[in-house]
Amino acid sequence: MTTILSRRPQLQHLTAQLDELKQRGTYFHLRVLEDMQNPVCTYDGRRVINLASNNYLGLTSHPKLIEAAVDATHKYGVGSGAVRTIAGTMRIHMELEEKIARFKNVEACVVFQSGFAANAGTVSSILGKEDFILSDELNHASIIDGARLSRAKIKVFRHKDVAHCEELLRELEKEPGRKLIITDGVFSMDGDIGPVDKLADLAERYGAIMMVDDAHASGVLGRNGRGSIDHFGCHGRVDIQVGTLSKAIGALGGYVCGSRDLIDYLYHRARPFLFSTSHPPSVAATCIAAFDLLETEPERIDRLWENTRYFKTELGRSGFNIGGITTPASESPITPIIIGDGGATMSFSRALFDEGVMATGIGFPTVPEGKARIRTIMTSEHTREQLDQALETIERVARKVGVLA
Ligand SMILES: *Cc1c(COP(=O)(O)O)cnc(C)c1O
Numbered sequence: 001m002t003t004i005l006s007r008r009p010q011l012q013h014l015t016a017q018l019d020e021l022k023q024r025g026t027y028f029h030l031r032v033l034e035d036m037q038n039p040v041c042t043y044d045g046r047r048v049i050n051l052a053s054n055n056y057l058g059l060t061s062h063p064k065l066i067e068a069a070v071d072a073t074h075k076y077g078v079g080s081g082a083v084r085t086i087a088g089t090m091r092i093h094m095e096l097e098e099k100i101a102r103f104k105n106v107e108a109c110v111v112f113q114s115g116f117a118a119n120a121g122t123v124s125s126i127l128g129k130e131d132f133i134l135s136d137e138l139n140h141a142s143i144i145d146g147a148r149l150s151r152a153k154i155k156v157f158r159h160k161d162v163a164h165c166e167e168l169l170r171e172l173e174k175e176p177g178r179k180l181i182i183t184d185g186v187f188s189m190d191g192d193i194g195p196v197d198k199l200a201d202l203a204e205r206y207g208a209i210m211m212v213d214d215a216h217a218s219g220v221l222g223r224n225g226r227g228s229i230d231h232f233g234c235h236g237r238v239d240i241q242v243g244t245l246s247k248a249i250g251a252l253g254g255y256v257c258g259s260r261d262l263i264d265y266l267y268h269r270a271r272p273f274l275f276s277t278s279h280p281p282s283v284a285a286t287c288i289a290a291f292d293l294l295e296t297e298p299e300r301i302d303r304l305w306e307n308t309r310y311f312k313t314e315l316g317r318s319g320f321n322i323g324g325i326t327t328p329a330s331e332s333p334i335t336p337i338i339i340g341d342g343g344a345t346m347s348f349s350r351a352l353f354d355e356g357v358m359a360t361g362i363g364f365p366t367v368p369e370g371k372a373r374i375r376t377i378m379t380s381e382h383t384r385e386q387l388d389q390a391l392e393t394i395e396r397v398a399r400k401v402g403v404l405a
Helices: 002-006 009-024 063-076 091-103 117-124 141-150 163-171 196-206 260-269 271-275 281-296 297-316 342-354 384-401
Strands: 038-044 045-051 108-112 131-138 153-157 179-184 209-213 238-246 255-260 334-340 372-377
Touching: 045 342, 045 384, 063 281, 091 108, 091 255, 091 281, 108 117, 108 260, 108 271, 117 141, 117 179, 117 209, 117 238, 117 255, 117 260, 117 271, 131 141, 131 163, 141 179, 153 163, 163 179, 163 196, 163 260, 163 384, 179 196, 196 209, 196 255, 238 372, 255 260, 260 271, 297 334, 297 384, 342 384
Parallel strands: 131 153, 131 179, 179 209, 209 238
Antiparallel strands: 038 045, 108 255, 238 255, 334 372
C-alpha cells in the first residue's frame, strides 16, 4: 500500500522540500523515548543525560501523580466522551479549573486540550478584524496562529522592546479598534523573561488588554511557581493569563485565567473548547495532584533554580554564546547555546547524542534563520554528577566538531 502511495505525483512538492532539508543538513528524524521522561533515560536505544525536556520539576514520573491518574481511570474511565459544551464536562474538570483559579489568584479558569489550543482559541475569539494585536517578535507560534485566525491587524514589536510597543500604541491612538498587548512570560527558545510589568503599565496607559503566555513560567517563576505575574507582583493587572499543564505540571493541557466573564465568554466562543473533546479524567486528576505538589514540595523549585544557576554559570564560563544571559542570576532554566548555522547545529546535536547527551538542535522556522541553537533545559531532578558529566561532554564535543574554539 505505502509503496503505491509514495509513487503518486500529488505530493511530490513535499518530497522536493524534504530533499532540500536533507541537502542543508537540517532534516531530522524523531528520537524515540523508550522509558520514562527522566534526567537519564533511553532514546533510540541509547542511555543519555536528558537536557531536552520541559519536565522542570520531574513531575512526569512522580508516584503521587501516577497514582492520581490510575485512581481516576478506575473511577471515571479513560475518556470524557464529548466536548465540554455537549456532555464532556466532568466534575474533575471543574475541580481542576477551580484549583488553578485559586492558585493563580483570579476569579476563574478554563482548561483547554493544550497550551497551543488555549492561546490560539483565546486570541482568535476575543478580537475581530477591526482590532489590533501588539505582539513581541519572539512570541510563541500558537499566539501568532491565534492572531491570524482573529483577523485583527498584527503589529509586531521588537523583542522585549517596551518603547517600540509604546510607539506602535501611539500610532494607533486614533483607531477605534481594541488593542491587545501580548508577551510570553518566559520566551521558549531564549529563556529570557518578558517585561510583563512594563507592558502592563503601557496597557493601563493606553487602555489595552494585557495578555501573558506563561507556559514556561508556570511552576518555575513566582511563589510556588505561580508564574511571571506573581514574579513581577502584577496581580490584577493582567487580563488574560495563559499557562500550560504540559511542561512543569508534567501532564497535558493549557489553561486561561482571568475574570468570570472572560472565562464564560471562552466557554461560548473559543473554538477548541467548543469543537474538541475534553481531557480524559486521568489527565485532570494528574494536574490536580501536581498543583498540590507545588504547595507541598516547593523544594523542587528551589532545586530547579540551584541547578539552573550552576549549569548556566558553567556553560557561560566555557565560552559559548548562551544568548547574552551570562550573569549567574540567570533568568530561567532554559539556556540556549547559539551556534548560528542550522546544519552545524544539527550535527553538533547528533554528536552530543552519540556521546550520551540529549540536547535538541533547533533551527528555522522555530527560530529565525542564522540563529540556530542547541537548547538546554534544567530540571530539579538532575544531580550535580549528571550536570558535570553533561558539561564536560558538551565542551569536549563542541571542540571536536568545531563550534567552540
Ligand atoms: C509550549 C508552549 C506552548 C504550548 O503549550 P502546549 O501545552 O505544549 O500545547 C504555548 N506557549 C509557549 C510559550 C510554549 O512554550
